[in-house]
Amino acid sequence: MFIESGFYNGPVSSPSRISPPRVFDYGHGISAVDSVYDRREQTAIHLLIEAGRAAVIDTGTAHAVPHVMAALEAKGIAPAQVDYVILTHVHLDHAGGAGQLMAKFPNARLTVHPRGARHMIDPSRLLAATVAIYGERETQRVYGEVLPVPKARVVETPEGATLRLAGRELLFLDAPGHARHHVVVRDSITGHFFAGDTFGISYRELDQDGRQFSFPTTSPSQFDPPALHRSIDRMLSHAPSALYVAHFGRLTNLTPLAGDLHRLIDAHAALGERHRHAGAERKHLLTEGVRSLVLEEHGRHGWRLSREKALEIFALDIELNAQGIESWLGAEEKPGSNTGNSL
Numbered sequence: 066m067f068i069e070s071g072f073y074n075g076p077v078s079s080p081s082r083i084s085p086p087r088v089f090d091y092g093h094g095i096s097a098v099d100s101v102y103d104r105r106e107q108t109a110i111h112l113l114i115e116a117g118r119a120a121v122i123d124t125g126t127a128h129a130v131p132h133v134m135a136a137l138e139a140k141g142i143a144p145a146q147v148d149y150v151i152l153t154h155v156h157l158d159h160a161g162g163a164g165q166l167m168a169k170f171p172n173a174r175l176t177v178h179p180r181g182a183r184h185m186i187d188p189s190r191l192l193a194a195t196v197a198i199y200g201e202r203e204t205q206r207v208y209g210e211v212l213p214v215p216k217a218r219v220v221e222t223p224e225g226a227t228l229r230l231a232g233r234e235l236l237f238l239d240a241p242g243h244a245r246h247h248v249v250v251r252d253s254i255t256g257h258f259f260a261g262d263t264f265g266i267s268y269r270e271l272d273q274d275g276r277q278f279s280f281p282t283t284s285p286s287q288f289d290p291p292a293l294h295r296s297i298d299r300m301l302s303h304a305p306s307a308l309y310v311a312h313f314g315r316l317t318n319l320t321p322l323a324g325d326l327h328r329l330i331d332a333h334a335a336l337g338e339r340h341r342h343a344g345a346e347r348k349h350l351l352t353e354g355v356r357s358l359v360l361e362e363h364g365r366h367g368w369r370l371s372r373e374k375a376l377e378i379f380a381l382d383i384e385l386n387a388q389g390i391e392s393w394l395g396a397e398e399k400p401g402s403n404t405g406n407s408l
Contacts, residue, residue, distance in 0.1 A: 088136045089314055091307075093255050097314045098136045100125030102158055103381055106269050109313045111259055113252070114140060116231035120149040121173075122250065122259050123311055124162035127209025133166060147173045148230055151222075153261025154247040155181035156284070157191060157208055159311055164188070164212025175214050176228065178239070179221040180246035185214045222248055240300075242293025243282060249300055258308040263296050265326050266312040268378055271368055278366055279322040280359070281330050282312070282382060283389035286396070290334040297323055332358055337390040347394075351387040359383060 087099040087106070094114040102108040102125055110133055111122040119142045121133060137147070147170040152160050155177065163185055167175055177185055184191055188211050196204050220228070222237040229235070234253035241247060243262045250259040258264075265279040272278075281293065300308065307317045316322060336354040340347050359379045363372055376383070 088139070091309075091315050093252075093257075095252075095255070095257070095309065095315075096136070096140075097309065098129075098132050099313075100129035100132060102126060102129070106313050108158055109309070109311055111309050112136060112140070113230060113233075113235075114142060115233040115254075117142070117146055118231040119147045120151055120230050120235075121147060121166060122151045122309075123153055123159040123261065124150060124166050126158060126161040126207070127165045127211060128162070130162050130165045130169070130209075133162075134169065144170050145172055149173055149228065150175045151235075151250060151259075152177045152181065152185070153249065153259065153263075153311070154178065154244045155184050155191075156244065156262075157211070159261065160185065161208045161211050164214050165210065167214050167218060168212060174218050174220050176220045176222045176226075176237070178246040178248050179223050182219050182221050186216045186219055188213055238299065240296040241287070242289050242296045243284070244287045245289075246287075247296075249296070251303060251305075255305075255307070256303065257305050258300050258303070260300065260308045260310050262311055263293070264300065264308055264310050264316065264322075265329075266382060267310055267314075267316055267322070269313055270378065271366075271370070271375070273367075273369055276366070277316055277318065277322060278362065279310075279316070279326050279329075280362065280379075280382070281326055281333060282386065283330075283333050283393070284382075284385035285389045286392035288333075288389040288393045290330050290393075293330055294327060297326055329358065329362075333386065333390055334393075337394050341394055348387065348391060351390050352383060355383045355386045355390075 089097040096112045097109040098112060099106055100108045100110050108125055110125050110129060113120045113122060150163055150166055150173050152163060163175060167173055175185060192211055224239040226237040227234055236251040237248045240249040240263045247261055247263055249261065249263055262282050265281045267277055267279045301319060301323055307315050309315050336351060340350045343350050359375060360372055363375045368375055
């Protein structure tokens with residue numbers, strides 16, 4: 066596993082090829098398509114449909130493009146009816162398929178945080194960092210073909226930007242903490258947010274008795290605990306009754322979930338501080354520490370699945386969260402050394 070220049074390079078295991086895609090309909094024209102990135106119901110691509118016009122919110126990898134196209138077809142939406150491809154951030158598990166989708170949608174524009182726009186117009190740096198570690202064949206296998214998006218079709222969405230989908234207003238808010246190139250998107254019709262990775266991860270196989278859970282994602286290399294606290298609180302200040310996370314789908318009863326996130330963000334930061342001076346052992350200690358946090362949540366929430374199964378579900382997140390803490394410590398120890406500063 067390797068993270069370079071602030072981009073999430075994802076798992077090295079072979080992505081699944083499962084068809085047809087599962088689609089979760091939430092009402093109000095909002096649904097989630099399972100991208101089948103690392104496993105089922107791990108990474109969602111959200112669709113927003115209003116008066117026969119559509120927006121795709123995050124894209125998954127290039128391998129997820131057929132899933133998106135099939136879901137749109139099933140909803141009676143032709144490619145020419147897609148007006149926007151909206152990226153919450155440019156980590157490749159959320160944006161790797163953007164170029165291929167844009168090639169299929171003749172009328173669509175791509176929206177992206179100003180820090181991420183140039184990397185969608187010219188993804189060579191994202192790809193070079195990945196190929197340098199995995200090789201070209203492995204990169205192709207995991208992500209498929211990552212295509213550039215023509216500059217003329219890219220719309221930057223800084224703080225306060227708005228756009229309309231058949232009159233339905235979407236408001237973009239800057240949301241650092243997980244990544245500095247992250248936005249969250251508020252839907253005017255419902256008041257709900259599309260939160261990307263800012264509101265953590267919440268896997269549906271761990272729901273029980275109507276209760277959901279949330280766990281922060283601190284993947285490299287731009288984890289910023291104070292900023293993440295503020296971004297979470299800012300979304301909740303709008304009093305949404307639901308929001309949609311990339312991992313996975315719709316969340317409700319947000320106040321207790323936000324409380325869990327705040328507690329666990331602090332726990333991740335405290336874990337880093339505890340092992341700040343551990344030297345060569347630090348990476349191992351951080352990984353074991355995040356694993357322990359997952360097991361503590363297993364006990365706290367009374368998950369019915371075994372501890373071993375919980376660790377299996379969180380295996381990728383444990384590794385990435387530990388790497389994110391280490392990147393955060395490294396950036397503090399050597400200001401300006403965090404390669405994510407280029408975004």
